[in-house]
Amino acid sequence: MALSWKDCLIRIGLIGLLFLGIPIHIQKPHQTENHLLFQSYMKKFNKSYKKGSDEYEKRYQNFQKSLDTIQELNAKRQNEDSALYGLTAFSDLSRDEFTHHHLRSDLHNRLRKHTDHRITSSMYEHDNYRHHRNHISKRAISVIPDKVDWRDKGVITKVRNQKLCGACWAFSTVETIESMLAIKNGTLLDLSVQEIIDCAENGNFGCDGGDTCGMLSWLTAYKIKVGLESQYPLKLENGVCKRSKVNVGVEVAKNFSCDYLVGAEDKMLLLLANHGPLTVAINALTWQYYLGGVIQYHCSGSITDINHAVQIVGYDKTAPIPHYIIRNSWGTAFGDKGYVYVAMNGNICGVAVEVTALDVL
Incomplete structure (x- = not known):
């Protein structure tokens, strides 16, 4: 016809x-x-x-x-404010291929090792969280702002692209270390993700997977400093650790926290407003088709669906759909120039399952 x-x-x-x-x-x-x-x-x-x-x-x-x-x-x-989905560079991949190449389907098992006990315990009395709560009280402003965007303060480095290297845990955590250094002394540096990929121990396997809390435990236990990207360039593949014996770089304080804040996202706003950007674990399965707008639906927050790690650089409560501002590590062609927006409250995409805050020395 x-x-x-x-x-x-x-x-x-x-x-x-x-x-x-x-x-x-x-x-x-x-x-x-x-x-x-x-x-x-x-x-x-x-x-x-x-x-x-x-x-x-x-x-x-x-x-x-x-x-x-x-x-x-x-x-x-x-x-027009809701999430918009369409054809992306990932649209010729099956769901299994996308998960295998760009997500970490085993991440939820890693999270359970240090998350389950916090779900059933009084997490807000956890030593690390208590430190950050006290730290916030010293720096807190009288009213939590309706909008925070750390990009406007010049403490966020460029959007990276991890490509087929499954080291989102390293990318997102190094990004937060960079931000906290800039907040502390005004110096914005590109730190080496590759050093972490090659060298991190404590159950981390470079491009084959790892987790934020395991990485931070390793860094702080051995007082390891993260060096500059210019001295240890990004190769996006596993390599032999070439970390200099001269321990020069940025050291993470032992007071880092990895907290389960489901049902307590107001604590995330406190940290974002009065402390700095955060690293979070997340479910990014539907991001295969994400173009822009605020994600409200089709994004489970169950810990069993967590498969990725990203950095939250702010939030906007004044928007038609209040949301977090999230920096991804899939290059600037993804989403809104590398960023994605997830609705606040309701643990959308599992954004509050594991929230990591840190300081640098």
Whole structure:
């Protein structure tokens, strides 16, 4: 049956929208148009699959499933402030591939080692949390501001791209060390993530996984200082530890905290407003298709779904949808120039399951 002019315009429009980075959330086109859309997708994201090959068919099938998923994710979108999902550089990956290459499906098991007892205990009397509470009281302003963005204060380094290296735990923690150093003495330095990837012990395995609290325990137990990125450049692969015997760099204080703050996100705001940026564990599964806006739905906060680590650099209670401002480590092409916004309260994406605050000496 011949397509009507209306259908033709829709098909052409779909391809046009792709180049504008606007997600597809209308009726999925027929097979011929899907192939055209897939070819446009490959061109936009610099993909190269030979048509008719097994690899092409595999990627095309993943692409088709992505179109369905995008439509489902956008179904609850009620206004322009809500999260917007669409085609991204990850849209030709299956869910398993995306999880394997860009997330850490074993992270929740690591978190349980130092989180379960805090869920059932009086966590706010934990020594480390008590220190930060006291520290906050010394620096606290009279009224917690409605909006905090540490980027405006010049204490946030550039957005990095971890690519296929599963060391989000190292990226996000080093980023917070950088921020806390800048807050303390006004010096913003790029510190070495690769040094942590190559050298961190205490159950950490570089690009093959690790966790923030294990890393900080190792750093503080041996008084190890994190050196400069310029002296230990990022290679995004596991390597032999080349840390200098001369222990020069930034040292983390022993008072770091890794707290379970589900149901107590006001404590996160206190830390963000009066202390500084935080590192958190999170569920980033649906971020495979994230383009912008505030995530409110489709993002479980269960500890069993935690698979990634990021840095929170602020929050905005005045926005139509109050949200946290999160820096990811998937490059500036991801989300809003490397950032993602997650709704406050409700432990969306598990943002409060493990909250890490730290000081530097």
